[in-house]
Amino acid sequence: MLRRRPVHDTIMPVRAQLLSTWQLVVPVKSRHAAKSRLVPPRGISRSDLALAFALDTLSAITDVISADHLIVVTSDDQICAQLRTREVHVVDDPGRGLNPAIEAGIGAALDRNPTAPIGILLGDLPALTPGDLRSALAACAATEAAVVPDWSGQGTVLLTHQEASRLAPRFGHGSALRHGQTARRLDLELPRLRMDVDDLDSLRQVVALGLGRHTAALLQDTDLETEQLA
Numbered sequence: 001m002l003r004r005r006p007v008h009d010t011i012m013p014v015r016a017q018l019l020s021t022w023q024l025v026v027p028v029k030s031r032h033a034a035k036s037r038l039v040p041p042r043g044i045s046r047s048d049l050a051l052a053f054a055l056d057t058l059s060a061i062t063d064v065i066s067a068d069h070l071i072v073v074t075s076d077d078q079i080c081a082q083l084r085t086r087e088v089h090v091v092d093d094p095g096r097g098l099n100p101a102i103e104a105g106i107g108a109a110l111d112r113n114p115t116a117p118i119g120i121l122l123g124d125l126p127a128l129t130p131g132d133l134r135s136a137l138a139a140c141a142a143t144e145a146a147v148v149p150d151w152s153g154q155g156t157v158l159l160t161h162q163e164a165s166r167l168a169p170r171f172g173h174g175s176a177l178r179h180g181q182t183a184r185r186l187d188l189e190l191p192r193l194r195m196d197v198d199d200l201d202s203l204r205q206v207v208a209l210g211l212g213r214h215t216a217a218l219l220q221d222t223d224l225e226t227e228q229l230a
């Protein structure tokens with residue numbers, strides 16, 4: 001009996017084979033409001049940590065994606081200042097939460113290049129390396145729509161679609177399951193991509209994996225083993 005293949009598993013699209021074709025949208029909450037679940041280690045402010053996570057994520061991304069293909073949705077003044085000098089497109093956060101922020105980013109991506117494949121990558125991945133991002137995008141390029149879950153398998157770190165206008169962001173708790181209804185789930189062996197930081201436990205895990213330079217500098221004198229679990 002012929003089995004109907006799901007829509008997201010049908011093609012090997014040519015457009016997205018080249019890294020240069022992707023547009024990436026990255027939402028970054030204002031550092032003053034971000035990471036409320038993370039009890040920061042003593043002597044370090046939560047906002048500094050949130051900013052460092054975002055800067056490390058963006059630093060890995062800009063090694064892979066050219067500035068004119070990167071769209072960051074944020075109201076954070078420091079992120080804005082750093083990105084504007086690099087000619088990254090910054091979209092003002094509409095202030096209505098994560099999915100509306102991502103939708104604003106998708107709108108900007110569609111305005112800039114409606115035919116480019118799109119990826120949404122969350123901005124709290126301080127262990128991300130350019131190599132892992134390249135590998136992930138190469139894997140996502142092989143399917144029409146893909147979701148890469150976070151390390152726990154519950155959340156989403158990367159959501160892609162060959163047609164930006166068809167990408168439906170449904171981020172928030174348990175989003176991997178929701179995204180998996182319309183996108184192919186890729187549990188990639190890329191821990192540095194999949195390690196988002198929400199609490200002290202995940203901060204410990206990301207330290208063990210290896211940190212980007214902003215987060216590493218902030219935590220250089222900190223012994224996380226002596227900190228209480230959140």
Ligand SMILES: Nc1nc2c(ncn2[C@@H]2O[C@H](COP(=O)(O)OP(=O)(O)OP(=O)(O)O)[C@@H](O)[C@H]2O)c(=O)[nH]1
Pocket residue numbers: 027028029030033034035036037038073074075093095096097098101122123124197198
């Ligand atoms: N622009 C924008 N980005 C957001 C918003 N909410 C979350 N993000 C980003 O989405 C990614 C995942 O964030 P979460 O861990 O879900 O949320 P968070 O607010 O940083 O942390 P919690 O307060 O612990 O929920 C991070 O890059 C956040 O900066 C939002 O309202 N606007």
Ligand SMILES: C=C(OP(=O)(O)O)C(=O)O
Pocket residue numbers: 098150154155156157170171172173174175176196198
């Ligand atoms: C917003 C998400 O992340 P978190 O679970 O870290 O809030 C998500 O996975 O959709």
